[in-house]
Amino acid sequence: LPHPTSCFACPLRALPVFDSITPEExxxxxxxxxxEITLRPGSPILHEGQEAxxxxxxxxxxxxxxxTLPDGRRQILNILMxxxxxxxxxxxxxxxxxxxxxxxxxxxxxxxxKRTWEVFRNFPALAFDLTWxxxxxxxxxxxxxxxxxxxxxAERLSMLVLHLWYRxxxxxxxxxxxxxxxxxxxxxxxxxGLSYVHTNRTLQELRRQRLFDLSNGLLAGVDETxxxxxxxxxxxxxxxxxx
Amino acid sequence: LPHPTSCFACPLRALPVFDSITPEExxxxxxxxxxEITLRPGSPILHEGQEAxxxxxxxxxxxxxxxTLPDGRRQILNILMxxxxxxxxxxxxxxxxxxxxxxxxxxxxxxxxKRTWEVFRNFPALAFDLTWxxxxxxxxxxxxxxxxxxxxxAERLSMLVLHLWYRxxxxxxxxxxxxxxxxxxxxxxxxxGLSYVHTNRTLQELRRQRLFDLSNGLLAGVDETxxxxxxxxxxxxxxxxxx
DNA sequence: CGGAGTCTTGAGCCCGATCAACCGTGGTGG
DNA sequence: CCACCACGGTTGATCGGGCTCAAGACTCCG
Numbered sequence: 398l399p400h401p402t403s404c405f406a407c408p409l410r411a412l413p414v415f416d417s418i419t420p421e422e423x424x425x426x427x428x429x430x431x432x433e434i435t436l437r438p439g440s441p442i443l444h445e446g447q448e449a450x451x452x453x454x455x456x457x458x459x460x461x462x463x464x465t466l467p468d469g470r471r472q473i474l475n476i477l478m479x480x481x482x483x484x485x486x487x488x489x490x491x492x493x494x495x496x497x498x499x500x501x502x503x504x505x506x507x508x509x510x511k512r513t514w515e516v517f518r519n520f521p522a523l524a525f526d527l528t529w530x531x532x533x534x535x536x537x538x539x540x541x542x543x544x545x546x547x548x549x550x551a552e553r554l555s556m557l558v559l560h561l562w563y564r565x566x567x568x569x570x571x572x573x574x575x576x577x578x579x580x581x582x583x584x585x586x587x588x589x590g591l592s593y594v595h596t597n598r599t600l601q602e603l604r605r606q607r608l609f610d611l612s613n614g615l616l617a618g619v620d621e622t623x624x625x626x627x628x629x630x631x632x633x634x635x636x637x638x639x640x
Numbered sequence: 641l642p643h644p645t646s647c648f649a650c651p652l653r654a655l656p657v658f659d660s661i662t663p664e665e666x667x668x669x670x671x672x673x674x675x676e677i678t679l680r681p682g683s684p685i686l687h688e689g690q691e692a693x694x695x696x697x698x699x700x701x702x703x704x705x706x707x708t709l710p711d712g713r714r715q716i717l718n719i720l721m722x723x724x725x726x727x728x729x730x731x732x733x734x735x736x737x738x739x740x741x742x743x744x745x746x747x748x749x750x751x752x753x754k755r756t757w758e759v760f761r762n763f764p765a766l767a768f769d770l771t772w773x774x775x776x777x778x779x780x781x782x783x784x785x786x787x788x789x790x791x792x793x794a795e796r797l798s799m800l801v802l803h804l805w806y807r808x809x810x811x812x813x814x815x816x817x818x819x820x821x822x823x824x825x826x827x828x829x830x831x832x833g834l835s836y837v838h839t840n841r842t843l844q845e846l847r848r849q850r851l852f853d854l855s856n857g858l859l860a861g862v863d864e865t866x867x868x869x870x871x872x873x874x875x876x877x878x879x880x881x882x883x
Numbered sequence: 884c885g886g887a888g889t890c891t892t893g894a895g896c897c898c899g900a901t902c903a904a905c906c907g908t909g910g911t912g913g
Numbered sequence: 914c915c916a917c918c919a920c921g922g923t924t925g926a927t928c929g930g931g932c933t934c935a936a937g938a939c940t941c942c943g
Contacts, residue, residue: 464786466872472789474782489775494876495782517768521760528760528771532732535778538785539717539738543707545789546715546833550931581889590789595931597891629709633737793899824921838899840923855922 401433402456402506409456409480412568422523425516432507436499438579443484443497450493451507453483458503459579463587464495473588475537476500476561476580479568482530488513500579536633545590548628550599553589555628558609562619563632575617644676645699645749652699652723655811665766668759675750679742681822686727686740693736694750696726701746702822706830707738716831718780719743719804719823722811725773731756743822779876788833791871793842796832798871801852805862806875818860 402408404427409415431451436442442460443450460477474495477483483505487493517524540560544553565576580588586596604610608627610618624630645651647670652658674694679685685703686693703720717738720726726748730736760767783803787796808819823831829839847853851870853861867873 464782466786466790470790472786474785486775486779489772490779490876494779514764514768517760517764517771521757521764521767524764524767524771525757525760528767528774529732531771531774531778532729535774535781536729536733536737538778538781539707542717542781542785542788543709543715545785546830547709547713583889587789592932594891594933598931601891633733826921835900836922837901837924841899844923 401430402504403427404430404506407456409454412480415480417522419522422520425520425523426508429509429512430506431509434505434507436503436505438499438501438503440499440503441496442499442503442505443487443493443495445494445496446492447487448492449487449490450484451510452485452488452513453505453507455479455481455483456504456506459500460497460503461500461584461588462495462497471587472590473584475534475541476564476588478564478570481534482527485527485531485534500584501577541588550589550591550595551603552628553591554585554596554599554603555608555624556630557585557588558603558611558616558619559621559624559628559630562616562621574619575615578611578614578616644673645747646670647673647749650699652697655723658723660765662765665763668763668766669751672752672755673749674752677748677750679746679748681742681744681746683742683746684739685742685746685748686730686736686738688737688739689735690730691735692730692733693727694753695728695731695756696748696750698722698724698726699747699749702743703740703746704743704827704831705738705740714830715833716827718777718784719831721807721813724777725770728770728774728777743827744820784831793832793834793838794846795871796834797828797839797842797846798851798867799873800828800831801846801854801859801862802864802867802871802873805859805864817862818858821854821857821859 404423410418433456434453442453445465455477457479460483462474462477463471464474465471477497483497484493486495513527516527540556544556548556561578561580562571562576565571570576582596582600583593585591585600586593589596591599600611604612607618608620608624609616647666653661676699677696685696688708698720700722703726705717705720706714707717708714720740726740727736729738759770783799787799791799804821804823805814805819808814813819825839825843826836828834828843829836832839834842843854847855850861851863851867852859
């Protein structure tokens, strides 16, 4: 651990979602932060079927949750960005029913093992946060499922681009109207339930219509208005209710 | 409230999932059980976009969670059966991003409004249950998403039938090898992301192969072995970890 | 310079969508 | 009692969005 980030100086604290954390809670978190782990792009963070590991928070970078079938078909369930929990399901159940893999270089905050119950007993506000983050992730999966089940390829793609664009902007990752975009077209295909080839063609079509510009791992020129119209995107409230 | 079910006599308590509830917790639940609500089949329980309502538990009957697009396309997210939470997302966020509708006649246990926080503060074990039930539902949605994104129509249908069969059996709803099955083919189509017509044809094909018999709202003759082989169904652990 | 990973393009086909009837059953009201 | 209708299921015909197979191009890197 060369220079572990202090929870007190955690860059994520600036986000509105983490507004209501008290100093005591922060001290608890700091005390139980067991390690800070950095991984290269494309590293497995959690294997499908792996038994309960630590609970992590994604501090930096992108990752994704996925499931695979025996013959190799893969479905990406959702994209993880800084502030997201990693491994809640694996903690709550005997084993993870999904895998997690990093897209970029990634930094994780690892919390001490077997402390989950202690959180519920001693820090109800943090326990509430766990529940809330879990429910938020479920809502994301709900949205993806609606897309994959009922939207056309162009609609799905618009949706995804817009969704990631808004999330990244909320995290301050958009600079000069551009975003470093680490998903390959294979990732996009597996997220949207499309084939690789068809994803490519749809992408080109949207690019041709100047709805956005995605090339060389950079997303820019996002025409939010037209993308919203095409995809039927709805802005969702991210605010946590006050107690 | 003619004859509200006492929580102490709740039929759901026999389920392994609810093993570890203590008498104090039970008393708390009983105290905050505000009402017992019964609805006819096809009743809306929660509207899309509706603001925070009560938190319910499904005591009896089937329901489903869904999202719709402005033009009417609908995606069913998951099927609710006795013991499932209803409206956790609506409680945690300002408004529900999905609707809920009953499939059969349904009985709901309603808990007092604005007590959610009290649960976290005073009954950590119950708070843990909320989190756990939420995570369990997310896992269900994950599974549906994998099906809709990456499985063929026949695989999806086998999966769904087998999944509902196992869940219902675990709840003691299978009698004499048969199950009252309240989903119409339209519901099945919206669950699997298929068209109405194609669902019908796929259903007939599986029926012809004697994989199961589904007619007149009754599911029977379920050939578990062959359905498992066809769909790649994996049995999942439902046990809650002990503290 | 070769190889791996990513992206692109073409051709052909098929799974599943769409459109359009039609059937059977149960409820409802004149 | 019957005409009517709503609803769920069934069937046929046709279409097309997206899949598959196959090859080639570009980039980065050792």
